[in-house]
Amino acid sequence: MPHALADSVPSATPKDVLAAAARLGFTVPEGHEEDYLALLQGTDRAAQAILAQPDYLPEVDLKRFPRRDVHLPSPDDNPLRAWAWKATIEGARTGLLKGRTVTVKDTVCVAGVGQLFGTDAFTDFTPSIDATVVTRMLEAGATFVGKAACENFSHGAGSFSSSPYGPKENPYAEGFSTGGSSSGCGALIGGGLVDMGIGGDQGGSIRIPASLCGCLGLKPTFGLVPYTGVLSSEPGVDHVGPMARTALDTALLLEATAGYDELDDRQLGAPRPADVPKYSQVVLDSRAATLQGLRIGLLVEGFSHKALDPNVDACVRAAVDELVELDAMTHVINKFASSQTRQGRQVGRRGVYINEYFDKVLPWTQEKYDKAKYYVTGTSMSAEYGWANYPLAYGRAMNLTRKLKDDYDAIFADVDVLVMPTVNQPARRHAPPEAAGITSNTAAFNLTGHPALTIPVGFTPPSPTDIRSAADADIKLPCGLMLVGKMWDEATLLKVADQYERAHDWKA
Structure with a gap:
């Protein structure tokens, strides 16, 4: 039998043996209790030995890129409630992004800058690492000016679930949603308060706020941009990508941040940084050409949702005409997995684990759940119920995603780009009674x-249910067109976006 643990160190007891067996639905055979107790105490020793070691995290060059003026924004300095933290980090003296100001969604770690994660369930988390995308932006010459607020635990497609500051305001109409969960990025970039930024997307969270706030937002090919140093929802659908006001800026930011970082194990097929396409040059070179020969397909299902607003439909179809002239799997995967991540059950990955975040959030308490609000508690309840009653559903859903990919790849054998509305409604007022089909x-x-990639293509009035006075009918809310391309073919999407942008003033 293994040696007993020191009295001061927690050690498994016979009650722990019975409790573990009960959770498994297993009955310990008579006479084997001591054997299993020894096994659990061996687990104690192994876990405690690991936890006694210092964590191993990517180093941050604070001497080259010092953090200055780190502070929480005041209400006067945060009229859209879109900033989470303010700070200044000067990037390299030269590079693709020299002269550009950047922000990141508050899921992205920036060493020495606080991280709210859209919640006040805990309030004292400051990362000690920079996400790979942050390092790459600074090395490319960008000036970091602060972190953009997101929804509570980055969960929700509206902009009203963030606890610390309240709803983020649409830069085009006060009282209306920016969309989420990269809500702060949409407001700050669409409102002209920062040049560009990195958003996060698990079901539309880059493209929805970009569409509703009048800017561009690209969810790249899975794995093209490393997720290292970003708080996860579900590794199988986690994406980060650029948001900006022009196609060229979007291309520049993608070029600066894309490529395998030797840490993110999901980047199968991604080029190394030296081999990343020169997206910005591709865009510039394409300006001497036309879109003649480009095969554009309208995805019928993208125009057929019952919640599609007729003004959005008309706006997007008009944009498509101008170009010519020139959901069950997501529910299971996101709910079954994101809840497990929040419980600290991080398994199956060989990347960087942000353990210091879980040190703050765990253990969960009633107070934390109350502050996290319905999106988080609802997901947690759905996941616990789902795993207990449908343990095979997650694996089946993941397999079916490959079928869905194969179905789209078959379509791309005949077309180069698919188009559809990004969001089938205009921005809604905060906390609407329903916002069906937003993703x-x-x-x-x-x-x-x-x-x-979503691109702004015009304005629409609010939905009829959001018009409360005669003056409301004059409100104009941005409308986005989504371009979808072949795997690893961001270049075509950016060329199309740039051609449309240069030929049409979407604000007109």
């Missing part, structure tokens, strides 16, 4: 991994 067009491509 109906975006979520599929988190599952298949295909790149999807």
Whole structure:
């Protein structure tokens, strides 16, 4: 039998043996209790030996990139409630992003800068690492100016679930949603308060706020941009990608951040940084050409959701005409997995684990759940119920995502780009009674991994249920068109976006 543990160190007891067996639905054979107790105490020793070691994390060059003026924004300095933290980090003296100001969604770690994660369930988490995308932006010459607020635990397609500051305001109409969960990025970039930024997308969370706030948002091919140093929802659908006001800036930011970082094990097929396509040059070179010969397909299902607003339909179809002239799997995967991640059950990955975050959030308490609000508690309850009653559903859903990808790849044998509305409604007022189908067009491509880019193509009035006075009918809310391309073919999407942008003033 293994040696007994020191009295000061927690050690398994016979009650722990019975409790573990009960959770498994297993009856310990008579006479084997001591054997299993010895096994659990061996687990104690192994776990405690690991936890006694210092964590091993990527180093941050604070001497080259010092963090200055780190502070929480005041209400006067945060009229859209879109900033989570303010700070200044000067990037390299030269590079692709020199002269550009950047932000990141508050899921992205920036060493020495606080991280709210859209919640006040805990309030004292400051990462000690920079996400790979942050390092790459700084090395490319960008100036980091702060972190953009997101929804509570990065969960929700609206912009009203964030606890610390309240709803983020649409830069085009006060009282209306920016979309989420990269809500702060949409407001800050669409409102002209920062040049560009990195959003996160598990079901549309880059493209929805970009569409509703009048900017571009690209969910890249799965794995093209490393997720290292970003708080996860579900590794199988996690994406980060660029948001900006022009196609060229979007291309520049993608070029600066894409490529295998030797840490993110999901980047199968991604080029090394030196081999990343020169997206910005591709865009510039394409300006001497036309879109003649490009095969554009309208995805019928993208225009057929019952919640599609007729003004959005008309706006997007008009944009498609101008170009010519020139959902069950997501529910299971996101709910079954994201809840397990929040419980600290991090398994199956060989990347960087952000353990210091879980040190703050665990153990969960009633107070933390109350502050996390319904999106988090609802997901947690759904996951616990789902895993207990449908343990095979997650694996089946993941397998079916490959079928969905194969189905889209078959379509791309005949077309170069698919188009559809990004969001089938205009921005809604905060906390509407319903916002049905807001992710109906975006979520599929988190599952298949295909790149999807939203571009602003015009304005629509609010939905009829959001018009409360005669003056409301004069409100104009941005409308986005989503371009979907072949795997690893971001270049075509960016060329199409740039051609449309240069030929049409979407604000007109």
